[in-house]
Amino acid sequence: xxxxxxxxxGLVQPGGSLRLSCAASGFTFGSFWMMWVRQAPGKGxxxxxxxxxxxxxxxxxxxxxxxxxxxxxxxxxxxxxxxNSLRAEDTAVYYCVRGQWGANWGQxxxxxxxx
Amino acid sequence: DVVLTQSPLSLPVTPGQPASxxxxxxxxxxHSDGNTYLHWFQQRPGQSPRRLIYKxxxxxxGVPDRFSGSGSGTDFTLKISRVEAEDVxxxxxxxxxxxxxxxxxxxxxxxxx
Numbered sequence: 001x002x003x004x005x006x007x008x009x010g011l012v013q014p015g016g017s018l019r020l021s022c023a024a025s026g027f028t029f030g031s032f033w034m035m036w037v038r039q040a041p042g043k044g045x046x047x048x049x050x051x052x053x054x055x056x057x058x059x060x061x062x063x064x065x066x067x068x069x070x071x072x073x074x075x076x077x078x079x080x081x082x083x084n085s086l087r088a089e090d091t092a093v094y095y096c097v098r099g100q101w102g103a104n105w106g107q108x109x110x111x112x113x114x115x
Numbered sequence: 116d117v118v119l120t121q122s123p124l125s126l127p128v129t130p131g132q133p134a135s136x137x138x139x140x141x142x143x144x145x146h147s148d149g150n151t152y153l154h155w156f157q158q159r160p161g162q163s164p165r166r167l168i169y170k171x172x173x174x175x176x177g178v179p180d181r182f183s184g185s186g187s188g189t190d191f192t193l194k195i196s197r198v199e200a201e202d203v204x205x206x207x208x209x210x211x212x213x214x215x216x217x218x219x220x221x222x223x224x225x226x227x228x
Contacts, residue, residue: 022211047217059215100211
């Protein structure tokens with residue numbers, strides 16, 4: 001069974017940083033693209049970042065370019081999202097997602113950016 | 116960026132009756148490889164999204180056969196043949212043909228009358 005478990009969310013002040021982690025199991029992690037999708041409170045889904053199987057390709061939505069960094073550790077079956085210079089509009093539940101077609105989603109981790 | 120427009124925004128349905136959700140794209144979603152990367156997701160209240168349909172019409176494992184997807188080019192539809200109480204939630208379409216960025220529709224809320 002595919003399992004994705006996010007962690008690292010919390011309350012952070014504007015301008016601060018957080019690192020989200022996603023632990024994966026139940027599939028051959030190194031064979032899949034992985035992405036992060038977020039959902040602001042009461043809002044729809046927004047794609048944030050994507051990384052290929054070996055980490056050599058990374059893509060971001062314009063609103064986070066230069067502030068967020070996606071990475072992965074295939075030995076640890078984990079994908080990460082380093083978030084810097086956080087803004088109030090980054091407040092959302094962040095989901096870890098397997099594959100470019102959104103095959104499986106984690107339970108999400110809430111990031112709140114507020115003073 | 117590709118804009119996906121879903122309609123209706125809200126869909127009250129009587130149990131046992133059919134439901135249909137539209138997803139229209141600002142440009143054709145046919146990829147140069149011949150595939151159309153349009154997928155559908157269900158998000159029940161308080162839960163994470165779950166994929167129902169991938170590449171227009173392929174149902175995911177464990178998804179009831181009352182769910183079906185169809186369409187081509189810029190117009191796509193998710194149909195529920197007979198709505199059940201467990202189908203309540205928000206449904207999203209997503210395109211992965213012209214990326215980055217991947218984009219989602221705004222969502223359609225299905226509720227029971």
